[in-house]
Structure formats: structure tokens, C-alpha cells
Amino acid sequence: MIKAVKGAKTKSGLQKYRVRINYTAVTGEYKQLTRVAIGFEQAKLLESTLTNEYRNRTKSGTGSAKLTxxxxxxxxxxxxxxxxxxxxxxxxxxxxxxxxxxxxxxxxxxxxxxxxxxxxxxxxxxxxxxxxxxxxxxxxxxxxxxxxxxxxxxxxxxxxxxGNFKETLTVKPDKPVYTLADFERFIAAARQAAQEYEERHGDYSEWAFYVFFFLAFHTGMRRGEILALRWSDLDGGEISVRRSVNQSLPGGERETAPKSLSSVRNVLISDDLNRVLGEHRQRQEQVDGFSEGWRICGGARTLCKTLLGRRSKKYAMAAGVHVINIHAQRHSYTTRLIANGGDIQAISEQLGHSNATITMAVYAHLLPHKRAELLNVLNRK
CATH class of the missing domain: 1.10.150.130 (Tyrosine recombinase, N-terminal domain)
Structure with a gap:
């Protein structure tokens, strides 16, 4: 239906028209759609366009009640x-x-x-x-x-x-992690394997795995973030996390943005990690073609995530410690910081969580010192 809007004309004298069509929504409801056009010819064109659009929407599979x-x-x-x-x-x-x-x-x-x-x-x-x-x-x-x-x-x-699925009232087992003592045994086995490989083959490639696990335990970074690291990402005493590597996408490896906006962050470098990175840079600098754009773990190429899992199991068995997955190194980092009284907000920022609430939800059971502080408050006279 086309109806002139009373007293509504443009400066050029063209009449404004109200165009209204009736249609049946995909839900079965009867609805009206109203638009305004300038000039009768434009109004007729608008009416025809809207009628055809909503008729086709109803007939087609897309947008219809027959949509699977x-x-x-x-x-x-x-x-x-x-x-x-x-x-x-x-x-x-x-x-x-x-x-x-x-x-x-x-x-x-x-x-x-x-x-x-x-x-x-x-x-x-x-x-x-x-x-x-x-x-x-x-x-x-x-x-x-x-x-x-x-x-x-x-x-x-x-x-x-x-509603979403809800947690049942069961006791969840603690996340498997490495204590500092566990990790020292694990990383010693990794270092020994790298040294032996270098002596036998005159090749530094095995050191990349050693450095990867050292980074994981001492920074809490995600696997893809560590794999994506280049020497140019080191800035003084911090690591600039700006990218990730995904090796599970169709077509092979892809460098992508980090998991979320909060994942873009600067991560602190401990003295031990700084020493390990310095030693590893000296090794890579001896290889032809070295540049600041090389991966810290892998050099000209990126480490394969499958090989990381195999090395993790190999080093753990050699060290006589339990086997944990790669992501559990991140949990190990967090557990160590919380157990030593680290500030939860600062830890959250290091992990790349969007807020401390997420960190608390995952690691609240690791905050015994907070319970002790609460008891002290209750016991005050």
C-alpha cells in the first residue's frame, strides 16, 4: 500500500509517500513493514522491491520455517x-x-x-x-x-x-603440575639430551626443545605463543607477546593473532631465563642466515607440536618425574607464583587473562595463604 504523507514535501516539491507491505514472518506471525519514499515513482519501486524480497525470503530455505x-x-x-x-x-x-x-x-x-x-x-x-x-x-x-x-x-x-551444563558435586583432582624440584630434574634431562645430540651430530637443533620448556615453565606462556616468538620480540627484560602459531588449521601452519586482546601483553623475564636465552642466541648466531626474525625455538623453522609432546614424555621418563602435557607447564608456573604469595592481579596479567576473576576461578584452591590471612582477622581481639 502506498499513501501520501500529508503536508510532507521536499524543498523541490516532491511528495513523500509511506510504503507499507504485509507479510507472514517465518514464525507464522503476520507483520507489517513501513518505509518512506520520495516521489511516487520511487514509492512504487520501493513497494515492488520490498514485496519481492519478503516473498523470496519466505519461499527460500534460508530464513524460512523449513530451515534445518x-x-x-x-x-x-x-x-x-x-x-x-x-x-x-x-x-x-x-x-x-x-x-x-x-x-x-x-x-x-x-x-x-x-x-x-x-x-x-x-x-x-x-x-x-x-x-x-x-x-x-x-x-x-x-x-x-x-x-x-x-x-x-x-x-x-x-x-x-x-541452561548450560552444571558441575556435579564431585571432588575434582588437582591439576597435574611440576614443582620447582620436579622441573629442575625434568629440565636437567632435557639439557643432557641436547648436549649429547650436539656432541654426536654437531647440530644445535635439540636445544630448541630445552629452551621451549624453560620458557613454558618460567613464563606461563601458551604453546602457540612460545612457538611464534622471534628474537625481535625480546625487549629488555620483557617478552612482547604479539602473535601465536597454530599448526592445526587446514593447509598447515599459520601465524595468527594471540587468543584474545588480553593475550597481547609483555611477560617478565627472570634472571635464569635471561641466561638461558643468552646462551641459546649465541648458538643460533653461529648458524648461517641467522637474523632477528628467527624463531627463538626453532630458528628458521618452527618446532613441531607433535615432537614437543614426544620430548616432554622422553625427558620426564629420563628424569623419573610424572609426565604432564604442555599446557600443564603453564599451570606449574601459576601454581608456583601463587604458592609464593604472588599478587593475583599481576599473575593474571602475566597469563594474559582478561581479568583476575578468571585466574581466581581456575586457581582459587591454591590460595592457602589467603585462608590463613582470613583466620588471623577472625582471631583478632
């Missing part, structure tokens, strides 16, 4: 493509393919009832996924359905009412 969850996910990924990192999209892909699609991929989104979604939650629980893994799948699924509601594909998000 697979179709919605495809739209969602396109929309997110320019907003998140490639590694995040890959995580989405894995979670959707493994934990959502098998049960619900072919289901029309207008048929995602609360009971069906509860069945999905129950099914994940029965498969034995870790709580954090299930919570990650929920966040992705919830994001999908929120996206659908924003586009009027659904009147509301039925999953939101069910």
Missing part, C-alpha cells in the same frame, strides 16, 4: 567469518560436527522443542564428555539459536531456558 539446523549453521558460519579467528571457526566446526550435528543436524529449527534439546543434553552427558567440553558445545548451540532469533527465524531461543 545444518542450514542455520552454514549461515551462522558465514556471518561469523569476518568476526572471529580462523582457529575459532575450526573449533566451531569440530564441536558442531561431533556434538550437535549427529543428533539434530537434519532437524527443522522450528521443531527444536525443549524436550528434544533436553534429550540432546542428556545424550552428551552419557557419552562421557568433560564438563568444559559439554559447556563449550552448549555455548555454540545457544549462539546458533540466538542468531536465529535475531533474524526472526525463531520467536525465541528454547535452549536458553534449559
Amino acid at each position: 539446523l545444518d542450514g542455520l549453521y552454514a549461515d551462522f558460519v558465514k556471518a561469523k567469518g569476518l568476526e572471529v579467528r580462523e582457529s575459532t571457526l575450526q573449533t566451531y566446526s569440530f564441536k558442531y560436527a561431533e556434538m550437535i550435528r549427529p543428533m539434530l543436524g537434519n532437524t527443522r529449527i522450528d521443531r527444536l522443542s525443549k524436550s528434544l534439546l533436553q534429550d540432546w543434553k542428556n545424550g552428551l552427558g552419557e557419552k562421557g564428555y568433560a564438563l568444559s567440553t559439554r559447556q563449550g558445545a552448549y555455548r555454540l548451540f545457544n549462539g546458533l539459536l540466538e542468531y536465529a532469533t535475531r533474524l526472526d527465524y525463531l520467536p525465541s531461543n528454547p535452549l536458553r531456558a534449559l
